[in-house]
Amino acid sequence: MSNQAVINKRLSGLDEILDKSAQLMAHMGYHGTSMRDLAQVTGRSLSGLYHYFSNKEELLFLINQRGFTSLLKMSNDLLKQDLTTKERLSGLISNHVSYFIDHLSEMRIMTSGSMEMNEQRSHILWKLKEEYARLGQNIVGNYMREQAETDYSEDAIIRKTFLLYGMMNWIFGWYSEQEHGAAKDVSDDIFRTFTCGCCSTE
Amino acid sequence: MSNQAVINKRLSGLDEILDKSAQLMAHMGYHGTSMRDLAQVTGRSLSGLYHYFSNKEELLFLINQRGFTSLLKMSNDLLKQDLTTKERLSGLISNHVSYFIDHLSEMRIMTSGSMEMNEQRSHILWKLKEEYARLGQNIVGNYMREQAETDYSEDAIIRKTFLLYGMMNWIFGWYSEQEHGAAKDVSDDIFRTFTCGCCSTE
DNA sequence: TAAATTAACGAACGGTCGTTCGGATAATTA
DNA sequence: TAATTATCCGAACGACCGTTCGTTAATTTA
Numbered sequence: 001m002s003n004q005a006v007i008n009k010r011l012s013g014l015d016e017i018l019d020k021s022a023q024l025m026a027h028m029g030y031h032g033t034s035m036r037d038l039a040q041v042t043g044r045s046l047s048g049l050y051h052y053f054s055n056k057e058e059l060l061f062l063i064n065q066r067g068f069t070s071l072l073k074m075s076n077d078l079l080k081q082d083l084t085t086k087e088r089l090s091g092l093i094s095n096h097v098s099y100f101i102d103h104l105s106e107m108r109i110m111t112s113g114s115m116e117m118n119e120q121r122s123h124i125l126w127k128l129k130e131e132y133a134r135l136g137q138n139i140v141g142n143y144m145r146e147q148a149e150t151d152y153s154e155d156a157i158i159r160k161t162f163l164l165y166g167m168m169n170w171i172f173g174w175y176s177e178q179e180h181g182a183a184k185d186v187s188d189d190i191f192r193t194f195t196c197g198c199c200s201t202e
Numbered sequence: 203m204s205n206q207a208v209i210n211k212r213l214s215g216l217d218e219i220l221d222k223s224a225q226l227m228a229h230m231g232y233h234g235t236s237m238r239d240l241a242q243v244t245g246r247s248l249s250g251l252y253h254y255f256s257n258k259e260e261l262l263f264l265i266n267q268r269g270f271t272s273l274l275k276m277s278n279d280l281l282k283q284d285l286t287t288k289e290r291l292s293g294l295i296s297n298h299v300s301y302f303i304d305h306l307s308e309m310r311i312m313t314s315g316s317m318e319m320n321e322q323r324s325h326i327l328w329k330l331k332e333e334y335a336r337l338g339q340n341i342v343g344n345y346m347r348e349q350a351e352t353d354y355s356e357d358a359i360i361r362k363t364f365l366l367y368g369m370m371n372w373i374f375g376w377y378s379e380q381e382h383g384a385a386k387d388v389s390d391d392i393f394r395t396f397t398c399g400c401c402s403t404e
Numbered sequence: 405t406a407a408a409t410t411a412a413c414g415a416a417c418g419g420t421c422g423t424t425c426g427g428a429t430a431a432t433t434a
Numbered sequence: 435t436a437a438t439t440a441t442c443c444g445a446a447c448g449a450c451c452g453t454t455c456g457t458t459a460a461t462t463t464a
Contacts, residue, residue: 013441027317031233035422047424048442056422111375112314115229140400148401155382159391160400162376163369170368173313180361189361197398198342198362199350215411237452249454250412258452 014052014062017042019106022063026105030060030116061121064114067106068128071099075135089143090191092136096168097187101175108172137161143195164194216254216264219244221308224265228307232262232318262311263323269312270330273301277337291345292393294338298370299389303377310374339363345397366396 020041025033035056039046053059074095078088100107114122141157152160167190180186192200222243227235237258241248255261276297280290302309316324343359354362369392382388394402 029231029233029317031231032318034420036420044441045443046422047444050423051441115231116234144401148403150403159382159388160395162372163392163395164400166370166372166375167365167368169372169375170364173368173371174364180357186361190365193362193365193396193399195399195401197402198366198396199346200399201350201352236450238450246411247413248452249414252453253411 015066017044017049017052018059018063018066021059022103022109023105025060025063026108030109057117057121060109060114061117061125063106064110064125065128067103067110068125068132071096072128072132072135074099075132079135085139085142085146086195088139089195092139093164093168093191093194094184094187096165097171097190098183100168100171101177101183101186104172104175107169111169111172133161133165136165140164147195164190167194217268219246219251219254220261220265220268223261224305224311225307227262227265228310232258232311259319259323262316263319263327265308266312266316266327267330269305269308270327270334273298274330274334274337276301277334281337287341287344287348288397290341291397294341295366295370295393295396296386296389298367299373299392300385302370302373303379303385303388306374306377309371313371313374335363335367338367342366349397366392369396 017038021033021038024037024041028037035049036046038059039049042049049059053062075092078091078095081091083091114125117125137158140161141152141154144152144157144160171186174180175186219240223235223240226239226243230239237251238248240261241251244251251261255264277294280293280297283293285293316327319327339360342363343354343356346354346359346362373388376382377388
């Protein structure tokens with residue numbers, strides 16, 4: 001097996017652990033999920049898990065890091081395309097909502113803070129989150145300044161961006177595919193509501 | 203001391219415990235907060251806590267029940283007043299946001315689900331939540347149907363209401379009074395954004 | 405004041421927690 | 435094939451968990 005394949009195999013094993021752990025932790029909470037629980041759902045022994053990470057806290061970190069890195073990559077790819085401001089905003093929302101709905105468990109963990117982590121790890125996550133937040137704020141700010149003749153303060157734009165992310169991040173509190181439609185329906189609804197208000201049909 | 207005073211004293215003791223427990227649990231999570239931690243922050247002994255509730259799960263239940271009951275009472279009071287549909291929506295948002303900002307820790311717990319509770323208790327909370335949700339859906343539905351000539355499906359209104367509550371319930375993820383203004387500024391922003399879109403100055 | 409109730413406590417219980425260790429097995433490399 | 439490395443495991447460690455018990459102090463009631 002080639003070197004890359006080894007790495008892939010390893011990452012594949014880790015990825016599977018991260019997925020299943022996130023699913024359990026999303027239901028039971030970080031402290032409410034024991035290493036023995038995780039060993040069971042991943043089909044491994046308790047001590048065998050420590051081959052993939054050095055302790056439980058690092059597992060939580062890896063789940064967060066992987067998620068935010070994916071979100072960031074998607075959004076950076078979006079910025080590379082030649083799009084209008086409106087299309088950028090629409091794309092940002094669509095990306096975020098799709099990823100959210102496809103990774104409900106991970107996102108539940110990612111949106112519940114990182115109080116349990118040491119300073120270095122939470123700093124790394126904080127930087128990722130901030131980069132992602134700033135990216136969103138820029139897109140929202142460009143859209144708002146382009147649409148309206150009035151100028152907006154930086155604070156106003158930041159707060160408005162938080163409102164947008166609130167609509168998206170609250171999804172885990174209610175969404176089910178059969179009841180509330182496909183991801184595209186939800187992201188369209190959010191885009192219309194955010195740009196034109198709740199009664200818009202545009 | 204009168205009977206009522208006794209009850210007040212007792213409730214006062216319990217209320218203080220619920221407040222301080224909610225504050226700690228909001229930071230550390232339910233499982234991440236030990237009864238010994240709670241004993242310390244409430245200035246009581248470990249075993250002394252069990253005078254006020256029979257176990258840790260009931261404490262979590264009481265925090266949730268008290269919160270949702272307060273929210274429901276506020277909103278029911280609102281419906282008793284003679285207001286326009288628009289004023290009702292504005293009042294609903296204002297009430298929710300004010301309570302949220304004044305009780306950030308409790309709301310963080312209340313919005314993080316009730317997976318840890320037994321069937322009977324979580325059913326009681328589920329009923330409270332549903333009553334509060336339906337109340338919001340009615341107000342939002344009335345507003346939307348009144349504003350637009352087109353008709354909206356029940357599902358569309360429900361989803362739109364979730365978007366509104368998303369903007370409000372995400373507050374704990376970012377709000378600080380010094381950075382983001384008073385509660386009234388936030389609720390005004392949410393009302394305008396929800397009714398007329400992000401660029402509205404209404 | 406006597407009785408009754410409320411509020412509070414220290415000590416201890418069995419159980420579960422995260423983590424470690426030494427060694428086994430499987431896969432890859434030289 | 436031999437050496438090396440990646441996976442994986444059972445057993446055990448001390449620490450901490452939620453809860454219970456018997457008892458005492460404080461407060462209210464009769």
